[in-house]
Amino acid sequence: MNGSIPVIVTGAAGKMGRQVIQAVAGSNDMILMGAVDRQHLGADAGEVAGVEALEVPITPDLQSLCALVAQEKQAGVLVDFTHPRSVYENIRAAIAYGVYPVVGTTGLSLEQIQALAEFCDKASMGCIIAPNFSIGMVLLQQAAIQASRYFDHVEIIELHHNQKADAPSGTALKTAQMLAEIGKTYNPPQVAETEALPGVRGGLGPEHIRIHSVRLPGLIAHQEVMFGSPGELYTLRHDTSDRSCYMPGVLLSIRKVRQLQQLVYGLEKILD
Numbered sequence: 001m002n003g004s005i006p007v008i009v010t011g012a013a014g015k016m017g018r019q020v021i022q023a024v025a026g027s028n029d030m031i032l033m034g035a036v037d038r039q040h041l042g043a044d045a046g047e048v049a050g051v052e053a054l055e056v057p058i059t060p061d062l063q064s065l066c067a068l069v070a071q072e073k074q075a076g077v078l079v080d081f082t083h084p085r086s087v088y089e090n091i092r093a094a095i096a097y098g099v100y101p102v103v104g105t106t107g108l109s110l111e112q113i114q115a116l117a118e119f120c121d122k123a124s125m126g127c128i129i130a131p132n133f134s135i136g137m138v139l140l141q142q143a144a145i146q147a148s149r150y151f152d153h154v155e156i157i158e159l160h161h162n163q164k165a166d167a168p169s170g171t172a173l174k175t176a177q178m179l180a181e182i183g184k185t186y187n188p189p190q191v192a193e194t195e196a197l198p199g200v201r202g203g204l205g206p207e208h209i210r211i212h213s214v215r216l217p218g219l220i221a222h223q224e225v226m227f228g229s230p231g232e233l234y235t236l237r238h239d240t241s242d243r244s245c246y247m248p249g250v251l252l253s254i255r256k257v258r259q260l261q262q263l264v265y266g267l268e269k270i271l272d
C-alpha cells in the first residue's frame, strides 16, 4: 500500500510475534513485508497469527528481507520478539540495511545496548528497545521512582510463565536500573545475613536492589515492587492478563522509530 510503513517481524511464529502480526494487519498505515522464524517455515504469517492470509511466508532469512525492504520508498521497521541469543545480531543486520529496529526481546546486556547505541549513532539511525511495551508498567515504574525518594528499602518480585528463557525479566532489571539512577544505595544491612539455601534472598541488582524471579505455568507476566519502612509497606503491582496489552506500545514505536536518529531504551522515552 502506498505510504504504508513496511514491517518485518522476527519471531513471527512466537507468542508475541503473532500478536504483532495481528496488530500490524489491523493497522491501515503499516504493511507486513516479511516474517522470520524457525517454526512454521513456508506457512502464511497471517494464518499462523490467526488472521487472514497475508501472502507473507515465514522464512528463516532476515538478511534477504532487509535487503528487499531497503529498496522500498518508505523506510522499513523490524519488530523483534525472538530470543536473547539472536536479538543482538538481528538488530545489527537491520541497522546495516537502514531498517529501523523496534525491539521487545529481553536479555540484552547493558554493554550490548551501549554497543548498539554507538552503531546507531554512526548510522544516524533510530532504534527503540523496550523491555516492556505496556503502559501500565511505565506507570508502575514512574510511581516506583516517586516512592524511592521516601523509602530506603525495596525489593522486586517478578513472576512469569515457565517458558521464559531469561531471568530476571528485562522489565525487573530496567526497573532496578531506574531506581538506581536516582543515585542512592538501597537496603542498608540490618543484621549479618546467611543463606542456608544459595540464592534464597534473590539476585543482587544495582545499588543493592534484590530481584526475585518466579516461573510457573498459569502465569503470564507480573511484577511487584515492594517498599518497606518501619510500620508500613508500599506495594506496586502490575499484572498482564493478555499479551494484547503490549500492542499500543509496539504500534506507537513502529510509528515513531523512523523519526529518531539514536537508540532509545524504554517506552517511557517516546510517550507524549
Ligand SMILES: NC(=O)C1=CN([C@@H]2O[C@H](COP(=O)(O)OP(=O)(O)OC[C@H]3O[C@@H](n4cnc5c(N)ncnc54)[C@H](OP(=O)(O)O)[C@@H]3O)[C@@H](O)[C@H]2O)C=CC1
Binding pocket: 010, 011, 012, 013, 014, 015, 016, 017, 036, 037, 038, 039, 060, 081, 082, 083, 084, 086, 103, 104, 105, 106, 107, 130, 131, 132, 133, 134, 246
Ligand atoms: N518488551 C515486551 O513488552 C515484551 C517482551 N517479551 C520478550 O519477547 C521475547 C519473545 O517472547 P515470546 O514471544 O513469549 O517467545 P516465544 O518463544 O513464544 O517466541 C519466540 C519465537 O522466536 C523464534 N526464534 C528464536 N530464535 C530465533 C532465530 N534465531 N531466528 C528466527 N526465529 C527465532 C522462536 O523459535 P523457537 O521456538 O524455535 O526458538 C519462537 O518462535 C522474549 O525475550 C520475551 O522476554 C515478551 C513479552 C512482552
Ligand SMILES: O=C(O)C1=N[C@H](C(=O)O)C[C@H](O)C1
Binding pocket: 106, 131, 132, 160, 164, 168, 169, 170, 171, 172, 220, 221, 222
Ligand atoms: O517473557 C515474557 O513473557 C515477558 N518478557 C518481558 C520481560 O522480560 O520483562 C516483558 C514482560 O514481562 C513479558
